[in-house]
Amino acid sequence: MRAILLSETKTAPTLTELPLPAPGPGELSVAIAACGLNFADLLMIEGKYQDTPACPFVMGMELAGTVTAAGPGTTIAPGTRVAVFSGQGGLAEAGVFPEARCTPLPEAMSFEEAAAFQIAYGTSHVALSTRARLAPGETLVVLGAAGGVGLTAVEIGKRMGARVIALARGAEKLAVAQAAGADVLIDSETPDLKAALKAAGGADVVYDALGGAVGEAGFAALKPGGRFLVIGFAAGEPPALKLNHALVKNLEIHGLYWGGYLKLDPKVLTASMATLFGWFAEGGLTPHISARFPLDQTAEALEMLRTRRSTGKVVVLTAPQAATAEGR
Incomplete structure (x- = not known):
């Protein structure tokens, strides 16, 4: 799979090829369709974010895609469309994530909207x-x-x-x-x-x-x-x-x-996300995505975020057939 790897803080992340591991107990393998960018991604590159993973790691905190395989002890079936708050691993064509971080999507929510939604x-x-x-x-x-x-x-x-x-x-x-x-x-x-x-x-x-x-x-x-x-x-x-x-x-x-509520009080996040997905299903929320980039133009997407030229969210389309930046 192709992925955006940060090998060392204060250096530019790079597009590289990585193997995809099989899901273990309590894990799901996800074919990633879209990844939302956040200001925290910029802080991670600088080594200034409070939860920067140990390098090297695949960047991308929140993503959306389709479950392709399920490890032992999971309840979400392959074929389910999910949003994932992973903290890392979203800027890739695929990934393996704890089922606890995966939320099935409302039927009307697109992958792009889901990638821009959770955080x-x-x-x-x-x-x-x-x-x-x-x-x-x-x-x-x-x-x-x-x-x-x-x-x-x-x-x-x-x-x-x-x-x-x-x-x-x-x-x-x-x-x-x-x-x-x-x-x-x-x-x-x-x-x-x-x-x-x-x-x-x-x-x-x-x-x-x-x-x-x-x-x-x-x-x-x-x-x-x-x-x-x-x-x-x-x-x-x-x-x-x-x-x-x-x-x-x-x-x-x-x-x-x-x-931080994942450790402080995860029930707050669960209840909040249930409320928000309900509002979305009612037509009460409209995610605003101002720019979309393919995976190989992640550097340009991050620069748009860094220079505060975007409004709402910037989303990277991670599938190989993703639209070009000119189509954003």
């Missing part, structure tokens, strides 16, 4: 429902609202009955956030973001996928009793939050590492 939607749903306890009628501010996770926060926030203020860079990205349901649009390059957010009514919950100065402005715009969600640092650095403001205004600060 982004799962992060936003657990953050907004379990951590921030977002309530109908509250105001949610999403920082980085056109990105892979930010766009799902806009969509889920509206689904949960919130008024959503979206911050993104430029008119094109703001239009994508508006199409996902945002009520108020603010360009993240506005000179005084704190003033702009307060003029828009302030925030009950801030979903911060950016960090840096934008995150600091969002934190400053929280109403008393507000909640601040630390999701990621796409801007390059964590925000310097003023904890004396947290004290005076009775603010809550919640970190959210979705994959």
Whole structure:
């Protein structure tokens, strides 16, 4: 099978040929159709991600495909279409994964949609429902609202009955956030973001996928009793939050590492994903994929993610007959 291998951190991953092992007890062999890219993939290359596997490893944290063989003790049959949150191994034509990481797909969900679904939607749903306890009628501010996770926060926030203020860079990205349901649009390059957010009514919950100065402005715009969600640092650095403001205004600060719930409380992820797949089946969620690349153009796909030129998700089509980048 062809696969994207990271031999050593701080070096470029390479396309290589690897043998495919047979599934062992509790494992499934999957013919991979699509793999969703995440900001964490870039951090893994740099050796900065909290769960970077030991090198060498096949990259790709989430994938979708068809079960081709089942090891002893499994219940998912060959021929079943599945989404897999694997943490690694998705950027390949095939792979072997624990059955516990595999979820059968709703009939209407395509492989591309499934590859773009679990981490982004799962992060936003657990953050907004379990951590921030977002309530109908509250105001949610999403920082980085056109990105892979930010766009799902806009969509889920509206689904949960919130008024959503979206911050993104430029008119094109703001239009994508508006199409996902945002009520108020603010360009993240506005000179005084704190003033702009307060003029828009302030925030009950801030979903911060950016960090840096934008995150600091969002934190400053929280109403008393507000909640601040630390999701990621796409801007390059964590925000310097003023904890004396947290004290005076009775603010809550919640970190959210979705994959960490596999150890912290896996039932939260199971229940969340069941809710999200149900919403999708009802037509209530629409994964936004802005670019698709074949496996041999993974470097270009990662560069699009690195330079923040994408909106929503970037997906790599891993099958040999995958569409060319020109067709994205």
